[in-house]
Amino acid sequence: MVPSLSSGSRKPEHKDFKIYVDQACKAAEEFVNIYYETMDKRRQALSRLYLDKATLVWNGNVVTGLEALTKFFDVLPSSEFQVNMLDCQPVHEQATQAQATVLVVTSGTVKFDGNRQHYFNQNFLLTAQSTADNIVWKIASDCFRFQDWESS
Numbered sequence: 001m002v003p004s005l006s007s008g009s010r011k012p013e014h015k016d017f018k019i020y021v022d023q024a025c026k027a028a029e030e031f032v033n034i035y036y037e038t039m040d041k042r043r044q045a046l047s048r049l050y051l052d053k054a055t056l057v058w059n060g061n062v063v064t065g066l067e068a069l070t071k072f073f074d075v076l077p078s079s080e081f082q083v084n085m086l087d088c089q090p091v092h093e094q095a096t097q098a099q100a101t102v103l104v105v106t107s108g109t110v111k112f113d114g115n116r117q118h119y120f121n122q123n124f125l126l127t128a129q130s131t132a133d134n135i136v137w138k139i140a141s142d143c144f145r146f147q148d149w150e151s152s
Helices: 014-041 043-049 066-075
Strands: 050-058 061-064 079-091 101-112 117-130 135-146
Touching: 014 043, 014 079, 014 101, 014 117, 043 050, 043 066, 050 066, 061 066
Parallel strands: 050 135
Antiparallel strands: 050 061, 079 101, 101 117, 117 135
């Protein structure tokens, strides 16, 4: 959870906020490794990383809910993702009704079987879900876009 603002100040307490950002970035790095490895090698398990009512926007096409996500991923050709950039930041609790949430942004290249390589950008909103043993980060929202330019 993002630390609350200290009384009489509009700035978060620096030390607590830095710890929170560090934890969010660690979770984001772990998530990205799991997500793209699952996408490339164990696609049938990919929908387990999403919340039940998660939404994916894939190059402008909206897919909502686990059943629809599973069907969507099943028809994608095999892939080879290479993530070249990762950025993350915690989303302030006032914007998420106190739900621990992290924005994760990735970019890189992807080659789908039988197609040329594309540049991509992908944004995830992850929310922390408590289990009996620990916290699991699940995808609430996912936006994927090819970032190719036409040659002049």
